[in-house]
Structure formats: C-alpha cells, structure tokens
Amino acid sequence: MRKYWQIAKGRMQENTAYSAWYWAGTASAVMRLLIIYFFWQAVYANQTTIQNINLETMLTYIVIAMLLQGFVGGVGNELAENIKDGQVAIELMRPYDMIFKMFAVDIGGKIMYLIQGTIPMLLIAYFFMDISFPKSPETILLFGVSALAGIWIGTFFDFLVGVLAFWTVNVWGVRVLKESLITFFSGALVPITLFPDWLRTITEFLPFQAMVYLPVSIFSGLISGTEAYMALGVQLFWLVSLYVLVRFIWSQAIKQITIFGG
C-alpha cells in the first residue's frame, strides 16, 4: 500500500509544482488590487477629482494599466538564458527564424495568461471595484488595436534587453532595471498627465508610454476622438522603429557569435 501512496504523492507534488505558480500569481494580483483600491480610496477621501480625473476613472485606469503591464514583457529572459548557456548556437542552426520562433512561444504564453490570469482579475475588478468599461464600440476597437500595438512594442523592447546578455552576466539586475524603467515611464502606476511638466515632456519622447499609457487612456476615456488616432500614430512609429532596431542588433549579435566561433 505504502509504495502506491508514494506514487500518488509524487504525482501530487508534480501537479502542485505547476499550479503553485499560478495560484501564487493570482494571490499576488488580488493583493495588488486590494492595495490599489484602498490606496486610491484614501487619496480621494478629501477631494472628488485630481487633474479632472474622478475616482472611478482613476481606478479604471490603474487596474487596466496593471493588467496590461502583465503583457508588455516578452522573450527577453528566455533569450538571455539561451545566450548564457550557449543554447543560442543550436537554436540558430535550426530551420526557422529564431526571432519569430521566440515570439511564437511568447504569444502562446500570453494567450494562456489572458485566459487564466487577466480575465478572472478583470471580473473581480469589475464586480468589486466599480471600474467602468467604455461605452462605444469604437473605443473598444481602438483600445484593442492600441493594446496590441503596446504589447508588441513591449515585446520588442524586452527582446533588445535580452540581447544584452551577450555583454553582461548579471541578467537579474538588467531585468530589474528594465522593469523599473517600464514601470516608471510607461504610466503603469499613475496616468502620465499627473507627472510634473518637465517629466511629462521627457516621457513623450520615450517608447514606454506607448506600451501602457496610451492604450489605457483610450480605455478609460482620458484620450478620445482625434487624439486617440494620433496616439495610434505614435504607437505605429515606435512599433516600426523598434522592430528595425531588433533586426539590426540581432544581426550584429549573430555576427559576434560567428566571429567567436559558435
């Protein structure tokens, strides 16, 4: 009897190893929602608007931004690991474009994350936090396009950071650095309109706001009409520029591998 119990226990351990991360992620996301909720409630305790944004719009912005930020990462970590352990040399010999292969893996992961992680959180936020959804179908469509563009800009940027592993061993440090930059400048924590003027000007010239701030502003109604289309234009610009940069740096990096004999 005992050996069969051991076998059953082995399977249980295996299954928990996979699902533990899922539940840990869910628990952490719920905690963040709670912090956001109580923090902003306290902030709005003595006023009805901040920069013409009311509590409902603010909560909507912050929650959607938090959820969207979960997608702006990408293949950077995996790429960095591959570079570290030399796997990249083998990958390059395989009959596919390594960049596209990595993006494909990433898309698969993101679709699962959308179903398992984002949608449950969105429902929780909708039912318990009074966030508001856009009314017009046009806005929803614009948001969809803008969010996709933002996610790809984030993915390209992440890829560029991952390539840095050719030059540094502290992959963890670079990752934290990247994440702080994105959190800081993308508007994931607070709408960029609340920034002091000088900083807002700097932010407008960086690609980060195109990842989170622009799509989420469309969703929550901070940006509408012509401005929304202009936002899409800005995103398109970054999308193309970063893609070109990804291609260029990647070809340089590959050259380096070939030179050092891989």
Place this chain on the structure above:
Amino acid sequence: MRRYTRLYWEFAKSHMKVMMEYRIDFLIGVASVMLEQFASIFFVKVVFDHIEQINGWSFYEILFIYGIAATGRSIHQIFFDNLWTLGWQYIRPGKLDRLLIRPVNPLFHVVADRLHQDGFGQLIIGLIILGTAIPQLDLVWGAAEIAMLVIMIISSGLIFVAINLFFATFSFWMIDSLPIVWAVFNLSDFARYPLTIYHKGIRMFLTWIIPYGFTAFYPAAYFIDKSGYKEFALWTPVAAIVCCVLAYAFWNRGLKAFASTGS
C-alpha cells in the same frame, strides 16, 4: 559562536572577491535596485503633488515608513537572500544532502553561501530615504531616539528574514516552495502605506498572522505621535524575536522531516 563568526568571515571574503571580479555587474545590480525603489517613491511623490495628505499622513511621513521598510529589507537582502533559493538550488539538485553531512549548522551554511550584492543598493536607497524624510518630520532626535530607530530597523529586517525562512521551509515537503515565498513576500507591499487606510481584516492579518505591519508601519508610528500607535509599536522587537524563534523551530521540524524521507 566564535567559530561561526570566523567561518562567516571566510565565506564573506570569497564573495567579496567574486563581486570585485564582476564590477560592472555589481554596479548594475546596485543601480537597478535603487531605481526600482526610486520608481515607487516617485509614484507617491506624483500623487502628493496633487493632494495634501493621505489619511492624515503627509508625504514625508509616508516616506519615513518607506525608508524603514527599505533599510530593514536590505539586512534581509544582503545577508539572507539565499533563503529564496533553498528549493531549486539545494533540495532539488540534492545539494542539501551534502550540506547535512558537514559539521556546520545547515541553516548557517545555506545563509552564508551568498552575500547579495544588490542588497547594498537597497541599503543605500533606504538610508537616503530616511535621510530625506527625518529632517522634515519635526521630531526631536536624541541618542535614545537614534538607538530606538536602529532597534526598529533591525527588528524590521529580522521579521523579513523570519517570514521568508518560515515559508521557504515548506520546500522540505514540496521540494520548492518559491511560489509561496514569493506570494507571501508580495504582502509586504501593503506595509508601505499606513495600515490605517486598509480594511480592518487586512490590518489584523498584517499584524497577527503575517506580521509585515511590524516591518514598517508600526516602527514608523512609534516616532509619530498622532498615529496613536506609539505604545503598540514598542512590541516590534518582541514580534521580531517571536517570529525568528517560530520560523527557526519550523525550519528544524522541516529538516527532520526531510532527513527521514531522505535516500
């Protein structure tokens, strides 16, 4: 005790050598942690540009809470960071079995195996935050207050360590409890703000169950009279000691359970 001090010194010396070998990476690590902290403070600053106070707490008072948490955490991050890796670095690859046959306390060995460079960034930023907040706080600072601040910060650090140790110990049964450790650690984000803004249930939870409240809010409340928690805050060092004792007892239990199932 003396033997352990000497041993730790030997371990630390070799870590230092490694750190100096990869100097750029050391700097990247320090800078990244500093930037991470800076981003969250900046967030609070931006919000406070538009309002006066949150629940009666001014910007510098909240900064003070932050500073205590950041400095306390640096103790944990510099010296005890290896606890994170118990599952995947020690138990899964069987490295722990090797430690167990050595004539040193296994917990000491795991802890001494790493001195985390990025924690120094945390320490620097923590001190900078405290240095910025304290002069703005309209407090009288004497030797007694400074001593109390140091005690509070050390207690805060020990609570971070104890909570991580407690949940890392689950690895003995489930091989790697990193997801749990990580999820619980995220709770410490609550402690960045005055606990009074939260629902009573959350406040109780962070005081009595997972006592992250003692890593920042209560220690800070000791120095700020109007908080109404001045007396209660005196329990912080006690809470730290109780947490450490409990976590260590649990670790010992886990170790026993692990050894008995061992190969």
